[in-house]
Amino acid sequence: MPEVVVRCPAELAHRTARTDVTVTGADGRPLAGAEVTVAQRRHAFTFGNIGFDLVALANDEPEAGPDGGGAHHHLARLAELWLDLFNTATLPFYWRRFEPERGRPDTARLLRGARWFRDRGVALKGHPLAWHTQAPQWLLPLSDDEVEAALRARITRDVTDFAGLVDTWDAINEVVILPVFTAEENAVTRLARREGRLGMVRLAFDTARAANPGTTLLLNDFDLSERYERLVEECLEAGVRIDALGLQSHMHQGYWGEEKTQRILERFARFGLPLHWTETTLVSGHLMPPEIDDLNDYQVPDWPTTPQGEERQADELVRHYRTLLAHPAVQAVTYWGLTDDGSWLGAPAGLVRRDGTAKPAYDALHAHVKGEWWLPETTVRTDDAGRFTLDAFLGDYTVTAAGSSAEVTLAAGTPVAEARLS
16 A cells, blocks of 8 residues: 655654545545645644743734834744744733733733634643732732632633633642742732642632533643652542643753653653643753752843854753653643743743744754654555555644645544545
8 A cells, every 4th residue: 555654763653653544535435546645734742832922913912022113023923933833822821910900801812812823723721720929919808718719710710711712721830839939928829828739729620620621631830849749649649630740841050851851751650641841941041050949039131042052952952852752641842932032031041032033942843843753745646445554643634636635633543544535
């Protein structure tokens, strides 16, 4: 049988599938001996990035961006770079910014942003539903019971309003530190001292699940120590349904390396849950000093990208992604920021410089996601039964013949598929 086969590194074989595709006409009859073009359209694997900047573009806000009157053009260029590499956007639902005045959430603006991404074939994730940081100030005078009611109402409202657009959420963020957080007074931490970590996780997950039973809910944390493992164990033993574990990897102090990353993967893969690397960064300038315990404590007025740092970032980024994709438990990787402009802590952690030009890291990742890990457009002729074999990366493909096309999803455990042209 004719074959369309992608060249795949051996360590990524679990990211591929082999399926016999029968090409049929609109009448359902197999097209024997037809010349068919096969083109990959999307990875099944989540290659994500935050979509914060592009919400402004979706809302036609030309004042946003670093260059004054030319900002809209700048954002349009960022959108091109974003869409050419990533397939999933994380949208900002930081409660203090989203609802700075009680009862007046920024729903309409973020809905426009979500629809903008959806119309371009991008999947969406919301971050986060519950978090002590960025809790609104108007919660502070409320009693604990009133804070709980407000938090439940916020979760229910936003999960409901965005259902069908945003169906994956960081349900609760950074629970390990939540009850002992002291950087600022906030009502969510106060509630956590009463409810405990498990109680807060259950509150967030149960409320979100009730609002949208089909949603995918993550527990997400930067603390990848044994404390996070114990929290996961406690939640699972208590019957809390966690759909995926979120692991943050802000490597402002330097690349963790393959061995450390693999050790973390094995420690959290033992729970049998999909792993999402939800927040990943590598800097392209000087590294944050190793003695800094809380990354938020290091903020400098100017943290420039450098040519040497950019080459290092490109090398380390590809190595990090290779390590993650090689592990079968990893389902998603989200890089935390496309551009240095407005990046977290002012770090040169973006894949694009402040002036909108791509760094070597962008080009290197693109060369893998849309190159080494991508099926190039290929032509094949079907056999006498109208079939060919597609052996390629899991994902969505377009099959075209005689000016008509059909979509085929290549999934694990699907030995046969039909491409009915229309």
